[in-house]
Amino acid sequence: MAPPVPPSPPTMASDLAAIGLASRVPPFWTDMPKMWFQQFESVMGPQHQSEQVKYDMVVSKLGKEELCQVADLISNPPEQHRYTSLKNKLIKIFEASAEAQFHKLVSEMELGQQRPSQLL
Template identity: 35%
Template sequence: MSIEQAANTAAVSVKLPDFWRSDPAMWFAQAEAQFVLAGVVRDDTKYYHIISKVDQSVICHITDLVQNPPAEDKYAKVKARLISRFEISAQGKLKELLNACDLGDMRPTHLLARTQELGAGLNINEDVMKVLFLERMPQKVRPVLSISDGTLTKLA
């Protein structure tokens, strides 16, 4: 088997998860890790792998790029479009951080990670994050945690 045939075989073995509408940037990070592991470097190959993993509700956002693929940078253009269409805005992250993020059946460490993920890039200081985190703890636990001087990680 020649080197070129081996590279083509490796490219076929790329296993991407279905597109993550809720976190397109991390989905592309996953895809790029798979491309590196499989030795995929060609723009066309990356482009077609990505196109194959988006469903009907997503592909309508890149119809023009699918029907008439650009001559160059196909992958980069599809990536930029999908991230711009599906990435949660700073306002959306703040809204979710303030309203939708609760402990539920998560562990406190997982809730903290989710809270910090939503707060990333929003310039929210540690004290505000601590208040938001404590508000999501069970009522019986809050008084004990609120008097602790520990970091958020220790609280979780």
């Protein structure tokens, strides 16, 4: 006869809510970090989560490359505003500059029968 299985601890409603939130947040988008944070904050907004909870959720959605980029902040997080600091650093690292965005737009644009002055 197999030994009895110990009972599992009761699942708290907050645990279920956290699992539900985590499943609604996609992995971090390095090509659109600002848009990812807008979506993240839309999911987290109604929950009124603390900076620490949001920080932990963002860290859980980062891949190896992103974690390496913010390793200093993960290893030694600030006492206050952890989420805001992490958010700002990720956006600074992965958001293309306005000049780079313009260059990408122009280089990918097809003129067809148009002259460049017609785009203005």
